[in-house]
Each structure stands twice: as C-alpha cells, then as structure tokens.
Amino acid sequence: MEKITINDIARLTGLSKGTVDRVLHNRGEVSPKSYQKVMDVIRELGYEPNLYASLLARAEQRTIALLLPTHEPGTYWELAAKGETKAQAGLKPLSMVTRQFNYNQYSADSFREACARVLESHPAGVVMAPMFQYETQVFARELQAQGIPYTLVDTKLETPGYLSFYGIPAYKSGYLCAAMLTSGEPVKEVLIVRIMRDKGRQSDPTVMRRSGFMDYMLEHNPGCTIRSLFINPEDPAATDDALDAFFKEFPGVRHIAMLNSRIHLIVPFLERHPADRRVMGFDNLSANVDALKRGTVSALIAQRPEEQVHKAIQALADRIVFQRLPEKTDNYQHMDILIRYNADDY
Amino acid sequence: MEKITINDIARLTGLSKGTVDRVLHNRGEVSPKSYQKVMDVIRELGYEPNLYASLLARAEQRTIALLLPTHEPGTYWELAAKGETKAQAGLKPLSMVTRQFNYNQYSADSFREACARVLESHPAGVVMAPMFQYETQVFARELQAQGIPYTLVDTKLETPGYLSFYGIPAYKSGYLCAAMLTSGEPVKEVLIVRIMRDKGRQSDPTVMRRSGFMDYMLEHNPGCTIRSLFINPEDPAATDDALDAFFKEFPGVRHIAMLNSRIHLIVPFLERHPADRRVMGFDNLSANVDALKRGTVSALIAQRPEEQVHKAIQALADRIVFQRLPEKTDNYQHMDILIRYNADDY
DNA sequence: AAAATTTCCGTGTACGGTAACGGAAATTCA
DNA sequence: TGAATTTCCGTTACCGTACACGGAAATTTT
Numbered sequence: 001m002e003k004i005t006i007n008d009i010a011r012l013t014g015l016s017k018g019t020v021d022r023v024l025h026n027r028g029e030v031s032p033k034s035y036q037k038v039m040d041v042i043r044e045l046g047y048e049p050n051l052y053a054s055l056l057a058r059a060e061q062r063t064i065a066l067l068l069p070t071h072e073p074g075t076y077w078e079l080a081a082k083g084e085t086k087a088q089a090g091l092k093p094l095s096m097v098t099r100q101f102n103y104n105q106y107s108a109d110s111f112r113e114a115c116a117r118v119l120e121s122h123p124a125g126v127v128m129a130p131m132f133q134y135e136t137q138v139f140a141r142e143l144q145a146q147g148i149p150y151t152l153v154d155t156k157l158e159t160p161g162y163l164s165f166y167g168i169p170a171y172k173s174g175y176l177c178a179a180m181l182t183s184g185e186p187v188k189e190v191l192i193v194r195i196m197r198d199k200g201r202q203s204d205p206t207v208m209r210r211s212g213f214m215d216y217m218l219e220h221n222p223g224c225t226i227r228s229l230f231i232n233p234e235d236p237a238a239t240d241d242a243l244d245a246f247f248k249e250f251p252g253v254r255h256i257a258m259l260n261s262r263i264h265l266i267v268p269f270l271e272r273h274p275a276d277r278r279v280m281g282f283d284n285l286s287a288n289v290d291a292l293k294r295g296t297v298s299a300l301i302a303q304r305p306e307e308q309v310h311k312a313i314q315a316l317a318d319r320i321v322f323q324r325l326p327e328k329t330d331n332y333q334h335m336d337i338l339i340r341y342n343a344d345d346y
Numbered sequence: 347m348e349k350i351t352i353n354d355i356a357r358l359t360g361l362s363k364g365t366v367d368r369v370l371h372n373r374g375e376v377s378p379k380s381y382q383k384v385m386d387v388i389r390e391l392g393y394e395p396n397l398y399a400s401l402l403a404r405a406e407q408r409t410i411a412l413l414l415p416t417h418e419p420g421t422y423w424e425l426a427a428k429g430e431t432k433a434q435a436g437l438k439p440l441s442m443v444t445r446q447f448n449y450n451q452y453s454a455d456s457f458r459e460a461c462a463r464v465l466e467s468h469p470a471g472v473v474m475a476p477m478f479q480y481e482t483q484v485f486a487r488e489l490q491a492q493g494i495p496y497t498l499v500d501t502k503l504e505t506p507g508y509l510s511f512y513g514i515p516a517y518k519s520g521y522l523c524a525a526m527l528t529s530g531e532p533v534k535e536v537l538i539v540r541i542m543r544d545k546g547r548q549s550d551p552t553v554m555r556r557s558g559f560m561d562y563m564l565e566h567n568p569g570c571t572i573r574s575l576f577i578n579p580e581d582p583a584a585t586d587d588a589l590d591a592f593f594k595e596f597p598g599v600r601h602i603a604m605l606n607s608r609i610h611l612i613v614p615f616l617e618r619h620p621a622d623r624r625v626m627g628f629d630n631l632s633a634n635v636d637a638l639k640r641g642t643v644s645a646l647i648a649q650r651p652e653e654q655v656h657k658a659i660q661a662l663a664d665r666i667v668f669q670r671l672p673e674k675t676d677n678y679q680h681m682d683i684l685i686r687y688n689a690d691d692y
Numbered sequence: 693a694a695a696a697t698t699t700c701c702g703t704g705t706a707c708g709g710t711a712a713c714g715g716a717a718a719t720t721c722a
Numbered sequence: 723t724g725a726a727t728t729t730c731c732g733t734t735a736c737c738g739t740a741c742a743c744g745g746a747a748a749t750t751t752t
Contacts, residue, residue: 005738016702021740029700051439053738056398056707090436093397093668169691176687183529301688322439332691337683341522342647345515345678351708362732367710375730399708402737 004047012045013037024049051321055095064091064098064316065118066309067128069105076261076283076305077105080129080154083309090314094321096124098313106197108132115139119146125316126150127309130157133204149319151312154305155204156330164315164326166308168335170205173282173301174212174259176335180299181257181280182221189225190217190255191246193266196230209259227253233265243269254278263300267291284338284346293340300338302346308333350393358391359383370395397668401441408470410437410444410662412655413460415451415475422607422629422651423451426475426499429655436660440667442470444659452543454478461485465492471662472496473655476503479550495665497658500651501550502676510661510672512654514681516551519628519647520558520605522681526645527603527626528567535571536563536601537592539612542576555605573599579611589615600624609646613637630684630692639686646684648692654679 006024010017015034022030023038030038041047066084071077084098091097099121103114112135118126119142126148130136140159143150152165181190192213217224229246231239243266247253256279258266263281270279271294281288284302291297315326338346352370356363361380368376369384376384387393412430417423430444437443445467449460458481464472465488472489476482476498486505489496498511527536538559540552563570575592577585589612593599602625604612609627616625617640627634630648637643661672684692 003738007738017739018703018741019701022701025740027741031700034700050402050738052398052402052441053707054740056396056402056709056737057739057741059707059740089664089670093440172687172690176685179685179687318435324435334682334692335688336680337685337688339522339525339683341518341525342681342683344518346680349708353708363709364711364733365731368731371710373711377730380730396708399737400710402739403708403710405710405737 003050004045005050006047008045009038009041009047012041055321060095062096062124062320063121064096064313064320065121065123065126066098066100066313067114067118067126068100068102068309069129069131070102074285074287076285077129079284080305080309083306083313086306086310087313087317091317094317096317096321099123103131105131108135111135112139115142119143123148124320127312127316128152129154130159131155131204133157149316151316153308153312157204162329163319164312164328165330166312166315166333168303169332170208171212171215173205173303173335174209174214175216176212176337177209177257177259177280177282177301178213178216179220180301180337181255181278182217182224183278184220187221187224187255189227189250189253190257191227191229191250191253193256193258193263194228194230195260195262196232206259213257213259231265233262236265236268239265240269247273256280258282261285261288263297264288264291267296270296284343289338289343289346292338292343295340298339300343302336302338303333304336349396350391351396352393354391355384355387355393358387401667405441407441407443408666409467410442410659410666411464411467411469411472412444412446412659413464413472413474414446414448414655415477416448420631420633422631423475425630426651426655429652429659432652432656433659433663437663440663442663442667445469449477451477454481457481458485461488465489469494470666471509473658473662474498475500476505477501477550479503495662497662499654499658503550508675509665510658510675510677512658512661512677512679514649515678516554517558517561519551519649519681520555520560521562522558522683523555523603523605523626523628523647524559524562525566526647526683527601527624528563528570529624530566533567533570533601535573535596535599536603537573537575537596537599539602539604539609540574540576541606541608542578552605559603559605577611579608582611582614585611586615593619602626604628607631607634609643610634610637613642616642630689635684635689635692638684638689641686644685646689648682648684649679650682 006017006020009020015038019030019034020038022028023035068080069077071081081100084100088098101114101118104110111132126143128150130152136157137159140150140161144161149163151163154167156165156167217226227250229242231242254277256277258281261283263279264285264287270277279297280299281297282301284300288297288300292300311331318324352363352366355366361384365376365380366384368374369381414426415423417427427446430446434444447460447464450456457478472494474496482503483505486496486507490507495509497509500513502511502513563572573596575588577588600623602623604627607629609625610631610633616623625643626645627643628647630646634643634646638646657677664670
C-alpha cells in the first residue's frame, strides 16, 4: 500500500537512485545487468513515478501545437478554435501550453508551410484537422520519425500512427441528414445546395456525407429526384439569383439541405420568399442557430467541434505527461440534433 | 517574466520562508506588521504558488464523495455512476480519489443516513444528486459550516452555497418532449404514462417536466386532451393490463410519452400490439435505445448523465486543488435528441 | 605494463513548498 | 525585578524526481 519511490528501488537493487533514473529514462550509461535488475524490481513493485516530483524537478513548459484552418468569425473553425481555450485550464497544471498554427483550408501550399512552422516549434504533440490527403501523410510520417505524437480532429484521413481521432462519422451524418429531411416519408424532389469551391477540391467529409445522404434516399425514397445547385459563398447577389432561377424552374421543391456548415448563406433568400419547407443544415454557427430559432431552418446536425478539439488536446496531454494511451483510437462523437426547442443550452 | 517563489518573497521582505508560508496559509503566529509586508509584496509581484511543489510537500490523498441514488443495472443512475470512472483518470494525477455513497431515492431516511456517512469520511468535496428538498438543505448547511465545497447534478434544489450545478433544464425538457411528440402538428389526444410511486413523493424534475409539457400543449395544441395512466414498475403483468384497458377505452390515442427514464417499461406491450404511434421517452438506458432502434420508440431526450457527473467532479477538483472557481454556477447541459439514426455513437 | 579511454555508477544539489521544532524577544505574572 | 509565558520568527529536514559532475572500474591503446 505504501508508495514506492525510486529510493526504494535503489535500495532493493543495491544501486543508486541516479542509476534507477537512468533506467527509467533510457538515458543509457547503464550495464545490461543493472538495467535488468532495475526493470525487474520496477515491474514487481508496480512502481509509478510521482508526477508532482517529476514536474517540479523538470520545471519546463511543453507545448502542444494545433494545426487548424484559419478561422474567420462566424465560421465552423471559429467554434473549433474555442476548444483550445477550454483545454488550457486543464493543461496549465501540467505545465503545458497550446500554440495555434493556421492554414488556408483551400491551399495545400499554405498547409505545407504551416506544417513546417509546426515542426520548427518543436512541439511535444500536435492536434490537427487535416484537409489534404497527400500532404498530411508526408507530415504525419515526419512527426512519427521525430517521435511526436499527434491526434486528428474532424476529418479522419488515413495517416500512419495517429494517437486518436475525434469527430463525427461523415457517412452516417449524411444518412441522418436525409432521414431528418424527409421525416421518413416519401418525397418527390429534394435540393442539395453546394459550395462552388467544393467542385475543385472536395473536402472529404462533404463527399462522404453526400454518399450517406444518397444511400438513405436510395433505400427509403428511391423515386425521389435529387437536384443540386452550386452557389458562390463570396457573392450573395449571385447566390440569390441562382436560387431564384432554381425555384422558378422547380417550384415544387420543398426539401432543402446543405451538407456543410454554410446553410446560413441561403437563409436570406428563404426568408424573403417564405414557403412551407423543410431545411436541413450542419453545425451550430450562430447564424445557423438564429435561423433555426426563427424557423427558417428545420434542424441542424451539430458536432461540438470545441469539444472534439478539447478531447484531442486532452488525449495528447495524457499521453505526453502520463504516457497513457486513450482507450479507443477512433472516437466517433455523437451527432447532435438541434431544433428550435433545444438550441438554447447548447 | 521570471517565476516568483516564496524564497523571493522571503528575501524581499527580509523574513524567512517559514514566515511567508505562515502568511500564505493563515496559520497565525505572525505579527501584523510582517503579515502586511508579506501581503504587499505578494500582491505586488503577483506571486502564484507552485502547485507541484505544494502537492509534493503535502503528499496527502484527498477524496471526493459522491452521493447518488443506488444504481441497479439498467437504470438511469447506473449511467450517472459511470461518470465516476471517467473522472478518476483526471483525478489520479492530482492525488485525489472518489468514493461513492448511495441512498434509496425513495427514502429520506436512507438519504439522511448516507449524508452522515459522507460527513464521517471527511471528504474534501461532495458531488450530490439531491432528491429531498428539506434534508438536502440541512446537509448543505452542514457542508457549508465545515467549509466543504459541493456541486449538484441532475436536480437543482435551492441550497445555500453550492459551487455549481450540472444538468438539463427540467421545464424545457418537458416542453421539448411535447414539441417532438406532436411534431408541431395538431393532435387530438396524448397519453402520459406515469410511475405509480411518483404519486407519493414526486421527484422534482418530473414535476417540472410535466409542467413544461403542459405549457407547450397549451400554447400549440390547446384542443388536445391529455390523459394519464399510472403503472407499477415492479409488476409487468399489471402494467400490461393497465395499458390494455386504457387502449380499449381510448383506441384513438397515437401519441405516448413518459417523462422519466422508464419508457422501456411499456415497450413490451407496444410491441405486442403494433400500431402507427409516436412514442417519446427520456434517457439513453440500453433498453430504451434498443427500442429506439427497433422503431418502437420514436425519439429519446437524453442528457449524458456520466458527463454531468464527470464535470461536477472536475469542477470540484479544480476548486479544491487550484482554488479555481467554475466560470458558471449553473451549467445547464444540452438536451440530446436521439433517433434511430444517431443513437450509435452516443 | 603503463597510459588513455570508455563504461558505469554514486553523490549531491536543485526544484518550490510544508511544517515541526526550538529559540530569542516581547509580554505578563509574581 | 526576576521568572514564567506568549508571541513571533528562523532553521531545518523532508517530499520524490532530474541531472550534472566526478570518480572508480573495466576496457582499449600504445
């Protein structure tokens, strides 16, 4: 029941605590025989180092790097970035800090450049929201080579040796979206509004979501026509025109979804042309939630991005400080359904 | 930028670190003059004690007591109790442990007795799910007198000096339940199934939920008849009979809700008498979720009880170890909507 | 075989606080 | 005024780990 210390181990092995310490940290200068002896005793007694003593003696600050897309106000990544703040409280007592590195989510170059800056900063760990399959792999390999643990949030790209992933299952979220859009009843036409830029380099989650969406419709609403419309997020007037043209051509469409966080972009149009519609979107951006409360948007599928980031940071810190591995590698998070009556305390 | 230590303070005040320590901990034996001098320097330099050094020197284990209703398998409180496990990982490095004290949620005596045992154990803090207004107040006052901080989960009773509360807003959850039950459309009759025992001593959240439920109906469905049926949770056969009799008398009822976690109790009956119904319940007990996946239950309103307990413990630990107050006192948690398509990763 | 290295290990101190102990100074008592 | 207390404060020994330093023993070199 007594706490085992390195002094105990030193005594029992007939060696000094300096040697024990060398064994514990693999800093060499120990004969194989002594090494073995120490290891045996450690295992036998179930020695656990005293965290406080260790941190006190080291007294150095380690930093966790966050690699996230730049977060303009009112965007999804602004929410995610809040997770940093939440995590800081827990990190401080471990004398760890976070540092954020941002990149343009539409530019692979900018991502690469951000990766370089991360490496320069010699972080003790990295949390990243990856966007580019190839570049991320390269970066991941480098991290692995340097023995820097990392966790993924939001998008799960297949990279070697990640510690854990936090995010919602993309395919399932599309499936859920379709189920909620149609309420399980037969529908003749639905509209999926998409972002123009997405055409060039599609983000992985959006593609997967669409696939889940399509599958649900195929299974439950095979007769339904699924129409697409592309809008330019930078140009509200053009968006308006596009929607106008669309509804002139297909006035019967009453079910609308966007599979990204930007449903708020079409809200102004919808509110200028009231009708009995069902509208689905993703993520609790304040513009989206406002539209939800006004009834323009029927429901949102949300995912607590700040919590994902928080958990990813925490998992990393646990690993770094306590050498503790997370229970699961892939931590799929719950898909929250937001309607006007439960959006308040979110 | 340099870290200030008590040695610095000792040097600057011309006193010894023993004296400084006495000032820091208010353990007396310090002249007013010295006391003032030390305080001035501390304030001026913004001294912050080094947590590790402090904890290392003390090296004592503190315990947080959990005061929860007994948790039979398959009940709500079993879920809540899981929060203890989750919290333990974070507590260990702070050399804190938890210890659970249970009481019969239907017996005030048992609650009082559990309170006594909690006090005997001299905890550093208490997390409790209170049930009895008066007894809880008495207990809270005692805790306050002894300077033991405490947090509330699940039910927010008005008690003096609680550190924080974690739970969902009861009234709103009833309101939400009604909204989801009726899908916003006019309904002629709804059935609320209640637990017999509830009649004697009603639990606060259930009463509040019912009130929210009623208000929604009044506002959105004034013409609707709301019927009640009491069932005995201990007697499935009687439950069956009661339901049978009810539906013989009111065959038109297609909307059913229970405002507690026991919706699973009526699931067997519903499945033996299939019909096109809308059924709402609360909480993600596995029996409930199974029924949800089979389509018998339309939706559940869930509240992550283990997370509530976890957060409550964490808040307490933060307070005890780091003297840090939680940002908010009342932390209303999100009401999760569970349908068959998003119940998997919950 | 002596000198030069290398390998391996013990000693000692720092990290920042805690708290017991004991003694000098101030105060009260006789 | 001297003795007995109190008040107030400094000293010191930890708490358990990290790591620099230096030296003895083992090994290699000349």
